[in-house]
Amino acid sequence: MKNKKTVYATMTGDLFHRGHLEFIKKAKALGDALVIGLHPDDVVKRYKREPVIPFKDRKKILESIKGVTEVVEDCMDYRSPTMLENLKKYKIDIAVHGDDWLPPLYKEAQKKKMCKVVQVPTYPYITTTKLLHEIRKTRSLRNLLEKKKNIVIVSAGDSITAKLIEEADFDGIWISGFEASARLGLADNGTITMTEMLERTKIVTEATSLPVMVDVDNGYGGIHNFIRTVKEFEKIGCSAVCVEDNIFPKQNSLWGGKVPLLSMKEHGAKIRAGKDTQKTKDFMIVARTEALIRGYGMAEAIKRSKYYADCGADMILMHSRESTGKEALQVPKHWKSKVPLVIVPTKFPQITNKQLFDSGYSVIVLANQTERVKIKAIRDSLKIIKKHDSVNPIEQVLSATLDDLRNLTPIKETQEIDRKYKY
Numbered sequence: 001m002k003n004k005k006t007v008y009a010t011m012t013g014d015l016f017h018r019g020h021l022e023f024i025k026k027a028k029a030l031g032d033a034l035v036i037g038l039h040p041d042d043v044v045k046r047y048k049r050e051p052v053i054p055f056k057d058r059k060k061i062l063e064s065i066k067g068v069t070e071v072v073e074d075c076m077d078y079r080s081p082t083m084l085e086n087l088k089k090y091k092i093d094i095a096v097h098g099d100d101w102l103p104p105l106y107k108e109a110q111k112k113k114m115c116k117v118v119q120v121p122t123y124p125y126i127t128t129t130k131l132l133h134e135i136r137k138t139r140s141l142r143n144l145l146e147k148k149k150n151i152v153i154v155s156a157g158d159s160i161t162a163k164l165i166e167e168a169d170f171d172g173i174w175i176s177g178f179e180a181s182a183r184l185g186l187a188d189n190g191t192i193t194m195t196e197m198l199e200r201t202k203i204v205t206e207a208t209s210l211p212v213m214v215d216v217d218n219g220y221g222g223i224h225n226f227i228r229t230v231k232e233f234e235k236i237g238c239s240a241v242c243v244e245d246n247i248f249p250k251q252n253s254l255w256g257g258k259v260p261l262l263s264m265k266e267h268g269a270k271i272r273a274g275k276d277t278q279k280t281k282d283f284m285i286v287a288r289t290e291a292l293i294r295g296y297g298m299a300e301a302i303k304r305s306k307y308y309a310d311c312g313a314d315m316i317l318m319h320s321r322e323s324t325g326k327e328a329l330q331v332p333k334h335w336k337s338k339v340p341l342v343i344v345p346t347k348f349p350q351i352t353n354k355q356l357f358d359s360g361y362s363v364i365v366l367a368n369q370t371e372r373v374k375i376k377a378i379r380d381s382l383k384i385i386k387k388h389d390s391v392n393p394i395e396q397v398l399s400a401t402l403d404d405l406r407n408l409t410p411i412k413e414t415q416e417i418d419r420k421y422k423y
């Protein structure tokens with residue numbers, strides 16, 4: 001009994017797959033008994049995401065795997081039982097972890113000489129994150145809307161922001177024409193081209209598995225331009241495009257007074273053409289009217305939206321900038337159709353998402369907050385660096401770590417490829 005070795009491995013074990021199985025085999029081969037320290041749901045949520053499979057089911061699955069002696073709760077160091085408590089309690093000889101990285105608690109156990117720490121090669125072909133990525137790729141905004149009534153999508157124009165939005169568990173991504181134009185040094189007045197938006201959108205669709213809705217302004221011209229827009233954005237895996245009834249050149253909706261709008265019939269024709277063009281049934285066209293923004297009144301906004309819905313629009317956005325939010329909250333009361341309503345609450349941030357959903361909206365677009373917080377953070381940081389003539393003060397507080405930045409690149413995937421194609 002004395003010479004028997006007990007091995008300990010921590011695990012999330014979510015969406016059990018071949019990688020877990022291979023890891024368990026390798027861990028068991030190191031000793032005679034294998035204790036799995038399984039992370040409860042609240043713990044997983046703190047360092048990763050809400051697990052798909054609840055703790056008690058993950059535990060049952062693991063207990064039924066050959067080679068697993070016991071499955072115990074391991075709360076890392078968030079609460080008891082901590083990993084280090086378990087190492088003592090179960091008289092662990094060897095703690096085992098994949099060789100992709102070593103968590104700080106394993107390092108601590110090693111340092112305190114609580115047990116031996118061994119790293120085994122990770123199975124390179126699958127991870128739960130990859131599985132989720134694949135599943136979500138097939139998850140369209142349309143599917144999501146059927147399952148979940150209240151959707152919040154957030155703007156991203158680069159892969160880091162997109163990944164952070166996914167990490168923060170939002171439902172989807174908005175590619176903002178305003179932001180994209182600003183990044184190119186352009187005003188939001190239709191100067192940006194369709195291909196420039198497409199390039200930026202590709203980066204985001206590659207980086208995340210969330211549904212992506214693209215602000216395609218007025219479709220970059222007439223019907224033919226919009227047909228091409230629908231073809232191109234659907235091809236790269238977008239879930240939806242949002243097209244507004246602005247004439248060319250457009251003006252940003254958040255400023256300026258009454259300007260002429262495209263005729264309702266012409267915008268409707270664009271939508272019909274777009275719907276006839278899309279290849280998959282899941283792709284959505286959001287028809288946006290600027291009638292409220294440009295002072296044409298609620299009746300005109302409703303009339304136009306009804307017409308656009310009759311032309312096949314999958315969702316309606318009656319854009320509002322009235323700063324008390326009353327106008328926006330009124331819109332659903334006037335909307336008798338089942339076609340879902342989208343809202344962009346930029347100018348009335350005091351109205352909560354709950355209030356907007358309760359009033360009848362289905363989709364909330366947070367159209368530029370991620371970009372605006374960056375501006376402020378960069379500006380503040382630069383002031384501090386200038387003042388102290390050193391980066392040290394921001395390293396301590398404001399800055400993400402280098403590892404943080406590196407982990408927002410596909411570093412693991414790159415390592416897997418290097419391993420797979422070793423020559």
Ligand code: SPV
Nearest residue numbers: 176177178179215253367
């Ligand atoms: C955008 O984000 O580009 C939008 C929303 O279209 S707004 O800026 O309010 O027009």
Ligand code: MG
Nearest residue numbers: 176177178215
């Ligand atoms: Mg826009």
